[in-house]
Amino acid sequence: MENNYREFHGDNHQNESKKEKRNKISGSFRKIAMIAAAVLVIVILTLESLYSIGEQEQGVVTTFGKATAVTTSGLHVKIPFVQDVTKVNTTILGFPIGYRLDEQNADMEELAAESLMITSDFNFVNVDFYVEYKVSDPVKYLYHSKEPQEILKNIAQSSIRNIISNYAVDDVITTGKSEIQAAIREIMIEKLEEQDIGLMLVNISMQDAEPPTDTVIEAFKAVETAKQGKETAINNANKYRNQKIPEANASADQIIQKAEAEKQERINEATAQQVRFEKIYAEYEKNPVITKQRMFYEAMENVLPGVKLIIDDGSGNLNKTLYLDELQLEDITQRPESTQDAQAQEQEE
Structure with a gap:
């Protein structure tokens, strides 16, 4: 019995030891996992917080979408998930007008339209320019316009055409290049300041100027x-x-x-x-018989125009004969005897 008891308690002790070991091991794993998660979060936050700006760059920091700061080259810190950084290239950039660096893939009609211009003496000339520019204000460059480079290109083309139209063809091709470049530069700087798109003109140079071909001239005309x-x-x-x-x-x-x-x-x-x-109605109320007769005679006169009507009372006495054209309402109303006779005749009828 004693041996069995010892064996039973020995087994229980061993089982408890195994459980304790397993609990310790699982607890250690949980601690390691928590530490690893914390380290991972710290790493992510660190990576999200730190950013670097190159030598030829500027960074625009936005907080909840609104520009709040501009940073220069170096290592910087931002608030993770709250602030974002947009890097802007501040090196000198450029583009050609009237030609392309890769002419194999260029649109020749577009090139001809860009380079062909009219001079002050109404001649045609092909002029090529190269424009150099850089970002002067990264915030305005990013948020004041959708396509600042396209605006700059339009300003350059309009300024070039405006100045070329003031010079004769000989000046454009030979001796007037420096003066033309200076005038174009002045106008472009003024227009860029008006547009306020965060770009500045570094230089504009005339690359080539020559008379166009006859085919181009005819097409342009x-x-x-x-x-x-x-x-x-x-x-x-x-x-x-x-x-x-x-x-x-x-x-x-x-x-x-x-x-x-x-x-x-x-x-x-x-x-x-x-x-x-x-x-008429007022007269009718006064003398209804005479008024009806008068209206009848007037109607007969309208029906039979040009016919002279004579009114005979039937007595055979011509002195009592009435002529319609001499008959007036006032005359009738002023003859009481005739009125009484007419009324008596109407009563007899």
């Missing part, structure tokens, strides 16, 4: 003729519109005035007829 034809058509259309609109307005005003006049005329006529009817 065709394009210019088409443009002039378009402008002429637009001007003619505007002229026709400006001519017809006042005429239409005048016609409309005339129609309205005529309609108003006819309206007033009809109102006056209706008013006059009303007044006439009221007068």
